Amino acid sequence: MSLAGLFPIDKWNFKSQSILNNLPEDEYGYLCANMLEQKYNKGEVIFREGAVASGIFFIKKGKVKKYQVDQTGREQIIYVANTGELIGYHAILADERYPDSAATLEECVIAFIPKEDFLSAIEKSTVLPRRLLKTLSHEFAVLINSISVVAQRSVKERLAITLIVLREKFKEGTAAGEEIMINVSRNDLANMVGTGDENIARFLTEFKLAGILRTQGRKICITDVKKLIEISGYGTSE
Template sequence: MINTLFSHKRYSFMSSDIFEMIPDDVSSFIEENIIPIRLKKRQVLFYEGTIPSGVYILKKGKIKKYATGLNGKEHIFYLIRENGILGHHNLLCKEKYSHSAACLTDCLFHLIPKEIFFSIIENNQEILHSLLKNISHEFGVFINNSKILAQHSVRERTALSILRLDEFFEEKGCFNLSRKDHSNLVGTSIESLIRVLHDFKKEQIIEIEKNTIIIKDTKKIITAANFR
């Protein structure tokens, strides 16, 4: 429904799976060299300012990517779900992590050590092409996020966040996210977010059940977002 009514791709968290189309021998090589890592909800995968040791493929769960300001407040700028890749940006440019990544749910990762990762992309143009496509999409989303924060109201940003989160969680018109994480994604205080959500509830755009938001009127939430 949202796809047909709202041109959302330039705001979407849906990155491509870079290992979707790879030869069997490469897939076997990766499987032989991965290191499985399991983390619980709210645990941190890596911190801003630390040195990358490889790239992570998220096999199960949901992840937030965020930067922390001088006041300690998080700014969530991207979300990752199953088969997404993390840690490649800073590994490729040989810099420390420019952001942190933490679990929104219990997660399973496959760590590909950096030596293995570099050998894979050096010898496989299709994977390298998919990786560049992934990075380009995330950069485009980041640029649009910057524009949104500078030019749009909290009400408009909240409406857009509901559309994006509905797509990301794939729960058919509802999603569950803490008010703290939701406000850090919108770029506002928890109190301001709650006020807007209750306005949407009064307008019969959404229903609220604890941290779960249920979209009741997709067209109205698109209108409230005021994005073209």
């Protein structure tokens, strides 16, 4: 089921997939001259907050969580990056250390592009700088929207929004006709919503009893996305 006209999914997804699409061959060559591809197991850290930014990462397969850790050691998941997205480039562009951490949510294949190659490609490219500026502008709007939601929406509404967004993330790796299964731990889900595990368990049970979703172990299948959109507080006017 498409969310078009029902839920403003663009307010929740970055658009870094478009950065490398159809770049001129020579410009793509500069970018990938020394690219190294690596397989990651589920739960592996790709880079940590505060580390020196040595390059950017292109997710060729899988999903990655971007997060920060508070003083109590609790994660606050900022974003889930999907296949085709770039991560780590904000730090390179700002000439700063990584502002957050990144770790795999499942088995991934990720390509590392050294800082020098990325900056060289930007200098030589006529397309890349414009795409980066457009993407960064959109990401700023997405983050402002996320901050607003945390401040203004209830935990139940935030969980509904998170499940809708995750459904779209996992839809991309699902074959036509197959059920979309959201495969994240309850702890990660709680860290995305910004609440405790007990609240997640309580509301998931409530949603199950209402026929909105079903679970299979830790996997979640949304069976009535329209009801979930109603709970989220979003309508066609937003």
